[in-house]
Amino acid sequence: MTQSEVVSAMKDELGRSLSQAYLSQIENGARPHMTNTSRELLAKFFRVYPGFLVDDPAGYSRELQSELRVADATVDSWLYVGADQFTSDPELGAALLKIAEESDSRAGLLLLAEILRTPGLAERLSEVLRPGTFQDAKHPPPNSSRN
Numbered sequence: 001m002t003q004s005e006v007v008s009a010m011k012d013e014l015g016r017s018l019s020q021a022y023l024s025q026i027e028n029g030a031r032p033h034m035t036n037t038s039r040e041l042l043a044k045f046f047r048v049y050p051g052f053l054v055d056d057p058a059g060y061s062r063e064l065q066s067e068l069r070v071a072d073a074t075v076d077s078w079l080y081v082g083a084d085q086f087t088s089d090p091e092l093g094a095a096l097l098k099i100a101e102e103s104d105s106r107a108g109l110l111l112l113a114e115i116l117r118t119p120g121l122a123e124r125l126s127e128v129l130r131p132g133t134f135q136d137a138k139h140p141p142p143n144s145s146r147n
Helices: 001-014 021-026 034-046 067-085 090-101 104-119 123-130
Strands: none
Touching: 001 021, 001 034, 067 090, 067 104, 067 123, 090 104
C-alpha cells in the first residue's frame, strides 16, 4: 500500500488517521520517535502489538522481559493475522480476534487445548453455551452417544 492508501484505509476503518507526511517521516527515519497515540493507531490498523512498531531503546535486553510476555505478543500478532485470513468465515475470524484481545491470549489457547484433550468436554460445553451447534453442523462430533 502507498502512504496515501494507508491514510485513506485508516480513515475508513478506524475513523481517524495520520497524515501522509507523518507516515513519510516515520518510513524514511526523519521521525525516530512516534507519539503513543500514533503508535496505538498504527498498531490497531495493522493489527500488531504496539511494541512491534518501535526499535528497542539503547541498553534494552529481551532477557529482562518475561518469555511468556514475548510469547503472548507473538501469539496476539498471529491471531490478528489469522483473523484477517478468515474473512469468508466471520464467526471464526471473530473468535480469533476475541482471543487476541484477551489480556493473556496464550492462556486462553492453552485452556482450549485442555478442553479438547478431555474426552466429551468440548461437546458438553458447546451444548451448554451454544445449544444445537452439533445438530446443525455438517459433521457430527465423533463418538456421539446421543439418541
